[in-house]
Amino acid sequence: xxxxxxxxxxxxxxxxxxxxxxxxxxxxxxxxxxxxxxxxxxxxxxxxxxxxxxxxxxxxxxxxxxxxxxxxxxxxxxxxxxxxxxxxxxxxxxxxxxxxxxxxxxxxxxxxxxxxxxxxxxxxxxxxxxxxxxxxxxxxxxxxxxxxxxxxxxxxxxxxxxxxxxxxxxxxxxxxxxxxxxxxxxxxxxxxxxxxxxxxxxxxxxxxxxxxxxxxxxxxxxxxxxxxxxxxxxxxxxxxxxxxxxxxxxxxxxxxxxxxxxxxxxxx
Amino acid sequence: xxxxxxxxxxxxxxxxxxxxxxxxxxxxxxxxxxxxxxxxxxxxxxxxxxxxxxxxxxxxxxxxxxxxxxxxxxxxxxxxxxxxxxxxxxxxxxxxxxxxxxxxxxxxxxxxxxxxxxxxxxxxxxxxxxxxxxxxxxxxxxxxxxxxxxxxxxxxxxxxxxxxxxxxxxxxxxxxxxxxxxxxxxxxxxxxxxxxxxxxxxxxxxxxxxxxxxxxxxxxxxxxxxxxxxxxxxxxxxxxxxxxxxxxxxxxxxxxxxxxxxxxxxxxxxxxxxxxxxxxxxxxxxxxxxxxxxxxxxxxxxxxxxxxxxxxxxxxxxxxxxxxxxxxxxxxxxxxxxxxxxxxx
Numbered sequence: 157x158x159x160x161x162x163x164x165x166x167x168x169x170x171x172x173x174x175x176x177x178x179x180x181x182x183x184x185x186x187x188x189x190x191x192x193x194x195x196x197x198x199x200x201x202x203x204x205x206x207x208x209x210x211x212x213x214x215x216x217x218x219x220x221x222x223x224x225x226x227x228x229x230x231x232x233x234x235x236x237x238x239x240x241x242x243x244x245x246x247x248x249x250x251x252x253x254x255x256x257x258x259x260x261x262x263x264x265x266x267x268x269x270x271x272x273x274x275x276x277x278x279x280x281x282x283x284x285x286x287x288x289x290x291x292x293x294x295x296x297x298x299x300x301x302x303x304x305x306x307x308x309x310x311x312x313x314x315x316x317x318x319x320x321x322x323x324x325x326x327x328x329x330x331x332x333x334x335x336x337x338x339x340x341x342x343x344x345x346x347x348x349x350x351x352x353x354x355x356x357x358x359x360x361x362x363x364x365x366x367x368x369x370x371x372x373x374x375x376x377x378x379x380x381x382x383x384x385x386x387x388x389x390x391x392x393x394x395x396x397x398x399x400x401x402x403x404x405x406x407x408x409x410x411x412x413x414x415x416x417x418x419x420x421x422x423x424x
Numbered sequence: 425x426x427x428x429x430x431x432x433x434x435x436x437x438x439x440x441x442x443x444x445x446x447x448x449x450x451x452x453x454x455x456x457x458x459x460x461x462x463x464x465x466x467x468x469x470x471x472x473x474x475x476x477x478x479x480x481x482x483x484x485x486x487x488x489x490x491x492x493x494x495x496x497x498x499x500x501x502x503x504x505x506x507x508x509x510x511x512x513x514x515x516x517x518x519x520x521x522x523x524x525x526x527x528x529x530x531x532x533x534x535x536x537x538x539x540x541x542x543x544x545x546x547x548x549x550x551x552x553x554x555x556x557x558x559x560x561x562x563x564x565x566x567x568x569x570x571x572x573x574x575x576x577x578x579x580x581x582x583x584x585x586x587x588x589x590x591x592x593x594x595x596x597x598x599x600x601x602x603x604x605x606x607x608x609x610x611x612x613x614x615x616x617x618x619x620x621x622x623x624x625x626x627x628x629x630x631x632x633x634x635x636x637x638x639x640x641x642x643x644x645x646x647x648x649x650x651x652x653x654x655x656x657x658x659x660x661x662x663x664x665x666x667x668x669x670x671x672x673x674x675x676x677x678x679x680x681x682x683x684x685x686x687x688x689x690x691x692x693x694x695x696x697x698x699x700x701x702x703x704x705x706x707x708x709x710x711x712x713x714x715x716x717x718x719x720x721x722x723x724x725x726x727x728x729x730x731x732x733x734x735x736x737x738x739x740x741x742x743x744x745x746x747x748x749x750x751x752x753x754x755x756x757x758x759x760x761x762x763x764x765x766x767x768x769x
Contacts, residue, residue, distance in 0.1 A: 204767050271643040289583075291645060292629050375588050375630030378767055386763050389489040392756070 178405070185399035195395040199403050205383065209403075212379045215294065216362035219301035223358050224351060226302065227309030231350070232343070234310065235317040249310035252303055261300055261371050268296050268372075292374030300368040305361060309354035316350025317343065356415050360408055380404050451480035452688040452695065456508040458485035459635030460658045461712060465508070468707035469699040476698070479691050487632050488513060488589075490755070493683065497522045502685040505692045509545070512591055512755060514679040515748035518544050524682040530693040535702065540677065540717045547677035548700060549708075550715035552653040552734035552743060553592045554673035556637060557582070559665040561647035570672050571600040574648065575619070577626050582647030584623070585640055588630035590762040591751060592650065592674050593620065595744070599672050609747040613758060617765055630766070641666050653734050657713030670739040676746045677717070709733070 185196045199205050227249075234245045252260060266272055268291040275287040290296055320343060328338050366381035380400060387397035454470055456462040462485055470481045484504055486492055490513055496502045509517065517523050523544040533541045540547035555574060557567055561582055568580045574596075577584075586593055594611050597619040628646050631637055637651035638659035656668045680699065682692045698704060702720040709716045709725065715735035716722065722730065730736055734743070751758075 204764060208767060269643050270645045289628075370632070374628060375632065375766075376627075383767075389491045391760050391763060392491045392494065393760075 181398040182402055184395050185402050195393075195399040196402065198396060199399050205400065208378050208380060208383050209407075211377075212363055215298060215301070215377075215379070216359055219298050219305060219362050220355055220359045222298070223302050223305040223309045224355055227306055227354055227358075228313055228347070228351065230306065230310045231313035231317055231347070234314045235320075249314070250307055253307045257304055258367065260303065261368060264296070264300055264303070264372065265291060268299070291372065292376060294373065294377050296372040297369050297377050300372045301362050301365060304365075304368070305358035308357040308361065312354040312357065313347055313350040316347045316353075320346050352415060356412065359411065363404070363408065449480060450478070450688075450691060451482060452505040452686075452691045453482040453484055453503060454506045454508075454695070455484040455486055455504040457487065457634050459633065460638075460655060461634060461652070464654075464658075464708055464712040465699075468704050468711060469695070472704065473695050473698045477691075477694060479694075481695070487634075490516060493517060493522055494520065497684050500685055502683050502687070504683055505686040505688045506695060507681055507683060508548070509679050509681055510591075511676045511679070511746050511748040512751035514542075514545055514681065515752035516755060517681065518542075519752050522681075522684055524684050524686060524689060526682070526696070527690075527693050530690070531697040531700070533700070535719050536700065537717050537719055542679070545679035545681040546696065546700060547717050548680050548696075548705075549678050549717060550675060550733075550735045551678055552670070552673040552675050552739075553587075553650055554653050554656075554668045554670060554734075555648065556641060556651040556656045556666055556668040557648050558641045558644055559667050561644060567667075567669070568648065569669055571596045572602070575600040575623050577623070580648075583628045583645070584626050585629040585631055585637065585646040585649035586623075586627055587650050588632050588766070590758040591755070592746075593762075594758065595674060595746075596650070596672070597623075605672070605742070605744045608744060609750045611750065611754070611758075613754075613761060617761065620765065638664065638666060654712045654714040657732055658711070661713070670734070671742045673734070673739075673743040674746055675734060675740070675743045678714075 186194055230245055230249050233241055234249060235242075237245060267274055269275070270287050270289075270291070272291075274290065279287050324342060325338060328342060333341070363379075364381060365379060366385060369377040369379045369382060384397045384400050384404075387393045387400070454465075456465055462483065466483060470483070473479070474481045486507075488510060493504075493507065493509075493513070496504065525543050526546065531546070533546065536546065555568065555571075565581055566579075568574045568576070573580050574584070594613065594616040595608050597616040598608055598611065599605070600623075601615065601619045629636070629640060629649075631640065631649065634652050634655055637649040638655050640646045641649055641651075641656075642659060642664045651668070653668060653670075653673070656666050659666050680696045682689060682696070686692060699708075700718060702718050702724070705716045705718045705721045706724050708714070709721060710729065713729070713732055715733045725733075731738065734740065
């Protein structure tokens, strides 16, 4: 308990700036002044909201999976590559963090749009005047999510890989281990913790996106945040919006517990 | 023992709140719909006003979210003073008491057209929600000329976009289903949504901001879209190959209102008065192509521009005027149904 005094400022700040508003939201979601109707349970009863929850989770899982593959490769080259590759990949890995997300998304809109360079190349090669429809599709949303998620994944994986001593690798090599064996038997198991952290970070961030589905999805891909925004700004049903956000918070905490207590222990 | 930390935290909060302190230079905040529309307002109303009266005018923008206005007034945290609102927002806001009554000793309305002046707001322009298209997409094929043809995806090709709101779209759906122009209201929502079901799979984008349609059309991300007439006019003025169809468009006045509880009431009235006068309105119409509400303006406009306005005799013939009263009573329910409809498969 000696460390409590260091925690005190955080406890005070968090309870005023976080716990207080959140408990207000809980109060709203329980119906606030209108006790006869508890919005909290409307969320599970509504097919629509359940479907949007499911969609959000699905897109986030897909995006997280792709991010973890790309992030692992990037992290690997960042740690074990030659010095020139290291600088290059570290720059690429961190780049999305340095630019404002809104700018990034508008950039992607230019790239993916009908008059973007990707479509111009497609049109030039295949003579297809209509071009591919890439913008305003679920795929575009996933591309945006992956791009913004990559730095978190790469950095946490690279950090865990830094713990691997090069002597272990050279020992494995002299014992005759192939490149694939080195990766599966040494690097993967040791970088596992980093992958879990990365997955957790990227997943939690993905689930909360609002701007990506609304801009890259053209109003056709709906996330939980879209629902919350609709209820707050348009329908004016603040109790329902609060109830949805509480469910979102609860499911995120559950997710954290699952990753922390089950995934990591089972695959240790 | 812990007292030191309490002091530190306390001090931190003091600094936090010290930052909230305001200075008292005369200023006000003007909120409108962004994009080329707000630029035109800024150029013809706000900047000349700021120069002439030495009052700083801040700008904000929104996409017609009624909740934002309501939230500001109800929490007493009014950060927007003047807001440019559509007919449906205006009628609903008056019913819910969100606006300050205007002071007509400051605002001179002698030259305003009949029907534009209200106790709580003054119509400053007339705009139209119409069907717009990219001319390049229709070099070899026919362009739809009404909503029935917009709904007919087999005979009229093109990627389509609609605005993400029931306002206007329900009317267009009814028109597509064959309801005559003069018996749209009261809207039969079941019928309208059933008709909208038909077009839903073919909608590429649900646009939100008024600036989106000219952008989407000029990059040919969509070929057909509903749009506000001035934005298309402006894009054409800037050299885009866009065109619009007045037939079965929806006319709607746009109002200036002052939010209840505004701290800069008097200056806001001054700005409204300034913006309604003929020289400013003429300047605005010339940059944006919306219909003026000051009687003196039309005389001073060149004929070519007058024919492009939503209120010109030829264009107004086959349009309908939005029924603000119906929307004020039904918008909430329509929005709820709309959101459900849009999310459902």
